[in-house]
Amino acid sequence: MSKGMSTAALRIASACFCCCILLNITAFYARCENLRGQFLRLHVIAASDTAEDQRLKLKVRDAVLTAGGELFDGSVTAAEAEEKIRPAIPVLQEAAEQVLRANGCEDTVIVTVQQEYFTTRQYGEITLPAGVYEAVKVVIGEGVGQNWWCVMFPPLCLPAAEAVASEDYFSQEDADLLRQPVKYRAKLKIVEWIEQLLS
Numbered sequence: 001m002s003k004g005m006s007t008a009a010l011r012i013a014s015a016c017f018c019c020c021i022l023l024n025i026t027a028f029y030a031r032c033e034n035l036r037g038q039f040l041r042l043h044v045i046a047a048s049d050t051a052e053d054q055r056l057k058l059k060v061r062d063a064v065l066t067a068g069g070e071l072f073d074g075s076v077t078a079a080e081a082e083e084k085i086r087p088a089i090p091v092l093q094e095a096a097e098q099v100l101r102a103n104g105c106e107d108t109v110i111v112t113v114q115q116e117y118f119t120t121r122q123y124g125e126i127t128l129p130a131g132v133y134e135a136v137k138v139v140i141g142e143g144v145g146q147n148w149w150c151v152m153f154p155p156l157c158l159p160a161a162e163a164v165a166s167e168d169y170f171s172q173e174d175a176d177l178l179r180q181p182v183k184y185r186a187k188l189k190i191v192e193w194i195e196q197l198l199s
Contacts, residue, residue: 028187029194032129035174039128040078040153041135043116046145047107053145056105060096061148064111064138067095074155078134081113085136089113096138107141118149120181120192123156127181130192 044064046057065072068088076084089111096109116135121128128151136152150156154169170178177184 025187025190028184029191031174031177032131032188032191035129035170035177036131036133037078038154038170039133039151040076040081041116041118041133041149042072042138042152043135043147043149044138045140045143045147047141047143048145050145053140056100056103056107057140057145057148059099059103060109060138060140063095063099064092067092072152074153077153081134081136085113092136092138096140100140110137110139110143112137112139117195120188121149122181123151126151126156126178127188128178129188130195132195 042061042064044057044061047053068085070076071085071088092111093109096111100107100109113134113136115132116137117132118128118130118135120130181188
């Protein structure tokens with residue numbers, strides 16, 4: 001085999017290898033995108049990072065979860081969020097503001113249902129890939145403090161969170177991705193990098 005032919009063969013092999021890697025990453029990215037569409041998240045942002053505002057954040061969280069009742073019990077999917085939660089927004093805001101007033105705080109609360117970007121995050125044994133998720137966002141006052149978040153569907157906000165990756169919610173393949181982040185660490189980093197470029 002001539003030197004020219006071996007160089008050409010090496011280039012072809014390299015191109016094939018790169019194509020395989022690209023296809024693999026593309027398939028994994030699509031899998032993460034599909035998975036994100038199955039989650040509905042709750043995101044509560046404190047007015048500031050003072051100890052008092054952080055304490056109030058948790059009180060607002062509890063008030064919103066209580067006022068939401070069956071909306072936040074894991075029965076409302078991400079696809080239903082706009083339709084089922086949006087009409088209840090005034091009730092959620094009022095419950096949050098009542099808690100603030102009872103604690104001597106005059107901050108306003110804004111509750112929205114929106115698409116929101118999250119980095120790769122871990123919740124107990126579950127790791128969620130970076131990307132845009134449907135979320136119920138609760139902003140207290142200026143909303144510049146540390147946040148609290150969980151997943152409302154499947155019901156990670158509830159004590160039964162360890163069952164989230166069961167086949168009741170996900171395929172075995174998706175449950176594997178959620179529960180074994182070390183196995184997918186490099187791919188999850190690439191997905192996060194792509195999402196940051198796109199956001």
